[in-house]
Amino acid sequence: MDGRSGPLGELLRSRRQAADPRAAGLPASGRRRTPGLRREEVAALADVSVSYYTYLEQGRQQRPSAQVVDALARVLHLTPAERAYAHELARGTPETPVHEEVLAPGLQELVDRLYPDPAYVKGRWWDVLAANAAARVLFTDWCARPPSERNLLRWMFLDPEAKQVYVDWEREATAMLGRFRASAGAADDPRTRQLVADLLQGSATAARAWDEVRVAPIGGGQKLLRHSHIGEVPVTHVVLHAAEDLHQKLVVFTCSPEQRRRLAELAEGLG
Known part of the structure; x- marks a missing residue:
């Protein structure tokens, strides 16, 4: 990499x-x-x-x-x-075989049950494998995107929409890349190499952060998000690993009761 x-x-x-x-x-x-x-x-x-x-x-x-x-x-x-x-x-880590990830059993049901708290599951290469309606409203409608466009890092660095969602986009984006670097470790498989290459070619911010070898701890914390119909949304999030596949992580966000209610109202309009 x-x-x-x-x-x-x-x-x-x-x-x-x-x-x-x-x-x-x-x-x-x-x-x-x-x-x-x-x-x-x-x-x-x-x-x-x-x-x-x-x-x-x-x-x-x-x-x-x-x-x-x-x-x-x-x-x-x-x-x-x-x-x-x-x-x-x-x-060192042996090269990871390239295959289509399969969502760990029970995670889709858990993500849905966490609604109206936003929740999604990200996989080995940080593709969004599942997301409930509240997460689709708060971030982007992952389910409406082709599978090739459901990657968190590509969305964060290459889609202008992400800059509207994250109030402090540059800090959050570089931290996300640092967490990915830490989680990928010594992985040197073709999909990881291609993902990193696409980010570095498409984003000067990603290229600079990668060149600085930034590494961030993997875990939860606080973020300040923005929604066009709600305004600023302070959230706290936690990250949990799936026992069946430690590369798959459940990310859950909590916000104020009023903002949860507004997210639920907006989610009713999703297909």
Whole structure:
């Protein structure tokens, strides 16, 4: 999914260049031609050889031990999400076979029962596999779209409608891409590569965020959405994994009782 250095090398180089030498216990004095830490400084602080660390950044060595990953995470001050991502990249993931995803048993009924709270299920490649009427009103009518156009990331970055739905679109979009990066981990299957390529080609925001190797924790939180007939809609959302297929995630949103009522009224007009 990345350049010749591979995803782990991209992460290490990005965080090394952004590191503050003072935070690593190194003197701030002295002239530095480039920002961040030098490779030899990272290697010394992590107790690995310079050549070994250089190979990691260049993608010539891609399976460091868990101890080495932890040492590098400490030196580079990786966030918990970045540390987990680095460990997954170091473990590696076999290529995922390309197949049509099948919704895990019981999820469609659960999504429908959660109505009028908006809820949807996203799959391995973040296609929307199921959505109730409230989610179709609040975001977009996934069921009215062809299957090839039901991808959350493509909608977020390539469809102007998403910018009208998310009040702080750029922050939410880059966070979504960071969560996808964390969930994809070391996956290097054709569908993942094509999805990333389409996003980078079609969105300057996606290209910049991907180049910065942003990684975000996977989980719930608060968002501020906007609907043309309701106005601003503050929501809290939770993410749950399906036991039958951990790649499938149920996302449920809650909002105020009045806004739930308005969503239900608008949902009555859906086919």
